[in-house]
Amino acid sequence: MTAAAPDGATSPAGPADEVAPPADPFAPQAAAPRHTYLHAINPLAKLGGVIPAMLLLVFVRDLVTPLAFLALAYALLLTGARLTRRTLTILLLAVPAGVLLVTLAFAVWVDPALVAGTPPLGRIGPWTLHAGALGVGAATGLRLGAILALGLVSGLTTTGPDLVRAGVQQLRIPYRIGYTALAAYRFVPRFGYELSVIRAAHRVRGHHGGRGPFARIARGWGSIVPLLASGIRHAERVALAMDARAFGAFPTRTERHLVPFRRRDAAFLALLLVTSAALFAATFPWGLPL
Amino acid sequence: MPEPAPLIRVRELSLTHAGASDPAPRGVSADLRPGEVVLLLGPSGSGKSTLTLALNGLIPHSVDAAVEGSVEVAGRDTSEATVAALSTTVSMVFQDPDAQLVTGTVLDEVAFAPENLRLPAPEVLARAEAALRRTGLWERRADNPDLLSGGGRQRLAIACALATASPAMVLDEPTANLDPAGADDVFDALAEIAADPGRTLVLVEHDLDRAVRIATRVLVLDRTGALAFDGTPEEILRDRAEDLIAMGVWLPRSTLVARRLRERGIAVDPLPLTPEELGAALAAHAAAGGGAPSTALSPGDGTAPPADAAPPAGVAPPADATAAPGAPEPIIRARGLWVSRGVSRRPSRRPSRSAARGGTPILRDVDLDIAAGSLTAIVGPNGAGKTTLAQALAGVVPPPRRTVTVAGLDPATASPRELTGKVGFVFQNPEHQFVAATVFDELAHGLRLRRVPDAEIRERVGEMLARFGLGHKATVHPFLLSGGEKRRLSVGTVLIARPDVVVLDEPTFGQDHARAQELLALLHDLRRGGTTVILVTHDMHLVAEHATHVVVLEEGRIRTSGPTAEILSGPQVSLPPALRAVPDHLRPLLAEERT
Numbered sequence: 001m002t003a004a005a006p007d008g009a010t011s012p013a014g015p016a017d018e019v020a021p022p023a024d025p026f027a028p029q030a031a032a033p034r035h036t037y038l039h040a041i042n043p044l045a046k047l048g049g050v051i052p053a054m055l056l057l058v059f060v061r062d063l064v065t066p067l068a069f070l071a072l073a074y075a076l077l078l079t080g081a082r083l084t085r086r087t088l089t090i091l092l093l094a095v096p097a098g099v100l101l102v103t104l105a106f107a108v109w110v111d112p113a114l115v116a117g118t119p120p121l122g123r124i125g126p127w128t129l130h131a132g133a134l135g136v137g138a139a140t141g142l143r144l145g146a147i148l149a150l151g152l153v154s155g156l157t158t159t160g161p162d163l164v165r166a167g168v169q170q171l172r173i174p175y176r177i178g179y180t181a182l183a184a185y186r187f188v189p190r191f192g193y194e195l196s197v198i199r200a201a202h203r204v205r206g207h208h209g210g211r212g213p214f215a216r217i218a219r220g221w222g223s224i225v226p227l228l229a230s231g232i233r234h235a236e237r238v239a240l241a242m243d244a245r246a247f248g249a250f251p252t253r254t255e256r257h258l259v260p261f262r263r264r265d266a267a268f269l270a271l272l273l274v275t276s277a278a279l280f281a282a283t284f285p286w287g288l289p290l
Numbered sequence: 291m292p293e294p295a296p297l298i299r300v301r302e303l304s305l306t307h308a309g310a311s312d313p314a315p316r317g318v319s320a321d322l323r324p325g326e327v328v329l330l331l332g333p334s335g336s337g338k339s340t341l342t343l344a345l346n347g348l349i350p351h352s353v354d355a356a357v358e359g360s361v362e363v364a365g366r367d368t369s370e371a372t373v374a375a376l377s378t379t380v381s382m383v384f385q386d387p388d389a390q391l392v393t394g395t396v397l398d399e400v401a402f403a404p405e406n407l408r409l410p411a412p413e414v415l416a417r418a419e420a421a422l423r424r425t426g427l428w429e430r431r432a433d434n435p436d437l438l439s440g441g442g443r444q445r446l447a448i449a450c451a452l453a454t455a456s457p458a459m460v461l462d463e464p465t466a467n468l469d470p471a472g473a474d475d476v477f478d479a480l481a482e483i484a485a486d487p488g489r490t491l492v493l494v495e496h497d498l499d500r501a502v503r504i505a506t507r508v509l510v511l512d513r514t515g516a517l518a519f520d521g522t523p524e525e526i527l528r529d530r531a532e533d534l535i536a537m538g539v540w541l542p543r544s545t546l547v548a549r550r551l552r553e554r555g556i557a558v559d560p561l562p563l564t565p566e567e568l569g570a571a572l573a574a575h576a577a578a579g580g581g582a583p584s585t586a587l588s589p590g591d592g593t594a595p596p597a598d599a600a601p602p603a604g605v606a607p608p609a610d611a612t613a614a615p616g617a618p619e620p621i622i623r624a625r626g627l628w629v630s631r632g633v634s635r636r637p638s639r640r641p642s643r644s645a646a647r648g649g650t651p652i653l654r655d656v657d658l659d660i661a662a663g664s665l666t667a668i669v670g671p672n673g674a675g676k677t678t679l680a681q682a683l684a685g686v687v688p689p690p691r692r693t694v695t696v697a698g699l700d701p702a703t704a705s706p707r708e709l710t711g712k713v714g715f716v717f718q719n720p721e722h723q724f725v726a727a728t729v730f731d732e733l734a735h736g737l738r739l740r741r742v743p744d745a746e747i748r749e750r751v752g753e754m755l756a757r758f759g760l761g762h763k764a765t766v767h768p769f770l771l772s773g774g775e776k777r778r779l780s781v782g783t784v785l786i787a788r789p790d791v792v793v794l795d796e797p798t799f800g801q802d803h804a805r806a807q808e809l810l811a812l813l814h815d816l817r818r819g820g821t822t823v824i825l826v827t828h829d830m831h832l833v834a835e836h837a838t839h840v841v842v843l844e845e846g847r848i849r850t851s852g853p854t855a856e857i858l859s860g861p862q863v864s865l866p867p868a869l870r871a872v873p874d875h876l877r878p879l880l881a882e883e884r885t
Contacts, residue, residue, distance in 0.1 A: 194722075197722050200687065201686070202723070204684065204709070204715055205723060205725055205735065205736065205783070226724065229721060234386075243374075245377060246373075247374070249375070252408065256401060256405065
């Protein structure tokens with residue numbers, strides 16, 4: 001983050017920021033090298049391209065469909081996203097580990113009566129792991145993994161501000177809403193910190209009112225009140241500061257960062273939608289027995 | 291010479307917040323002209339901040355308040371123009387730098403206002419660059435504002451105000467959240483802006499030392515919100531000093547130091563406003579053969595009573611906080627204390643190793659003894675670990691086991707019931723520690739926890755309510771109290787358990803002079819009653835005047851610790867200018883030893 005940005009250029013100021021804190025939703029993105037094409041695609045094209053498939057995947061019960069979409073998402077990300085260490089960790093470790101975990105969890109959790117007819121794979125004491133159980137688990141794990149991976153296609157390659165700008169510029173979302181949402185992003189770490197202080201304060205004063213879930217809920221409510229009070233005050237202050245800087249002066253505002261919707265964005269969107277449709281058509285996962 | 295036309299014209303202005311019964315400010319009139327740097331003073335509740343909100347139309351447009359009288363900005367009545375339109379004439383800088391950030395980079399942040407004004411992009415960039423260069427942030431333009439220091443973020447807020455190209459800038463306590471280095475940083479930027487003859491600055495500040503250097507005019511609101519004084523800093527701060535003190539308003543530190551020295555028999559005349567004036571007055575005094583009290587003092591000896599202000603017997607600080615041989619057993623002892631970020635929430639269920647393992651250490655290998663009956667101040671720059679140390683000693687952040695003893699207890703393993711009987715912690719923000727729905731229950735909480743009989747609870751709570759002047763608020767929700775009442779209640783909730791040690795995190799932060807003095811008097815009372823008091827503070831004047839012992843932290847380690855006089859005359863602490871102007875041998879005279 002040291003190299004100088006192009007002087008006064010209208011392009012987003014700021015070089016690649018690979019070492020930005022991971023939770024920074026504002027981290028600037030560099031003008032992407034050619035091979036990381038996903039970063040250069042309009043955020044709405046990316047989002048529009050994956051959302052239909054994500055929604056449909058919720059209703060899928062087979063193994064092949066989610067696997068196909070998982071492969072599609074990975075193909076896009078591995079060829080088109082900037083592969084930082086964090087990205088690679090998510091893609092190659094976190095997502096597979098999550099899928100595996102859900103698979104095993106559901107395999108254990110599923111009602112054995114439903115899968116009693118399938119061949120047993122293993123036995124621990126009186127409990128038998130049926131192939132069907134593993135199948136149900138894998139279907140669930142892969143389904144969640146595929147939905148997540150499709151989300152990452154957009155999530156890993158889009159910054160919050162760009163998404164807001166695209167929303168304002170193409171969808172004509174009023175900028176007041178978009179930028180307010182952006183300002184609200186900043187509350188999150190602050191709230192987290194504040195909550196930890198409040199909990200420490202309450203802990204040190206001691207609890208009474210007993211143990212058990214209800215007492216816990218009552219105590220949880222006890223931390224919410226101070227958090228809300230300070231949250232509302234903070235929000236009011238932010239709102240005043242924004243008003244004082246002419247926020248909402250006109251129905252539109254100058255946009256220095258244009259996020260155009262070009263022909264290639266339309267092409268990307270269309271390609272993604274057609275591919276999704278083709279995959280669903282090929283596997284047609286509905287109407288099949290579980 | 292004709293005066294320039296006023297930029298802001300306030301006429302008979304009374305503002306009543308929704309829900310408040312009385313207006314504050316009340317009937318204020320003033321003309322603010324280009325070239326003026328106006329310092330707006332007043333005790334808590336006098337309506338300073340409210341008045342600032344009216345200067346750019348946030349009242350009445352964004353904040354609900356009843357308005358009588360008028361405010362005109364560049365000839366336009368603020369009630370008829372929009373805030374956005376007024377923003378090109380009057381810009382604002384608020385107290386909390388974090389509550390003013392919207393975007394993701396320094397450059398976008400400065401561009402925010404001009405973009406809202408629909409200026410063409412090249413003009414937006416030109417303005418942003420000029421504002422950032424002026425505040426020394428141009429090199430940081432690509433950074434996330436979160437990466438700037440507190441002072442840097444506040445300079446960014448000033449740059450954002452500059453980018454509106456408004457001739458008037460209103461700043462509401464811009465350095466209140468900053469440490470001394472950050473405050474210097476902000477005032478360096480402001481001094482340059484203030485030098486512009488076409489510009490009007492309105493500044494609300496508690497810390498007058500820096501502000502008085504740039505101010506050309508002082509307005510003072512009294513407790514009722516009426517305009518009490520209006521004049522040059524000389525006229526008001528020097529000649530009206532006693533009136534301002536009586537109103538509860540802070541004075542420049544040099545002035546307060548000089549007043550204290552006068553009380554102790556050192557003739558400091560005239561009353562200085564700056565450290566330079568204080569230094570000169572003291573030099574003149576010494577040259578005139580004055581300084582009779584100083585002959586009774588050997589330099590660096592904090593325990594010798596000044597000849598003309600003998601402290602009562604028995605309150606002289608113990609010889610050494612750091613356990614000199616023969617000293618009484620310390621009430622708090624820490625050995626090899628390490629605390630890292632993200633330690634376990636539940637001290638009793640996790641092994642102590644978790645505190646020393648992983649994460650960034652906040653405290654590194656701290657060894658510390660605190661003498662029973664002392665008033666010990668923990669000082670150090672932002673991020674040194676002051677609050678963490680105080681919290682670890684009080685068991686708020688669980689220290690590793692067997693590293694800390696407080697009055698015979700290990701805070702790592704003691705239950706809250708045991709712990710609150712020995713040590714109480716007052717958080718910087720009183721609201722954080724409120725757990726009950728009424729003031730009475732808030733005070734009774736600690737007693738119910740240890741199953742004190744109801745009759746006794748009523749009696750002790752009643753006593754505490756009376757002591758803190760909260761008797762008429764017993765059934766009110768703690769969140770509905772005023773700022774000062776909340777602070778008193780938070781201290782009361784800790785004192786009701788009669789702990790041996792009370793720990794306070796920045797107890798005077800953001801309070802007016804009268805309230806800060808009130809709280810400090812209470813701490814002295816406690817100490818006289820045998821309670822050990824520990825406080826975290828940035829305020830070296832408070833340390834010089836009130837603490838018996840000082841612990842200086844730096845990067846999580848103890849730089850030095852010992853009796854106040856010894857530490858303040860040593861090389862390890864950097865004193866604020868007004869204290870530096872006082873020679874070592876006179877400094878013990880500043881100590882408050884109430885009779």
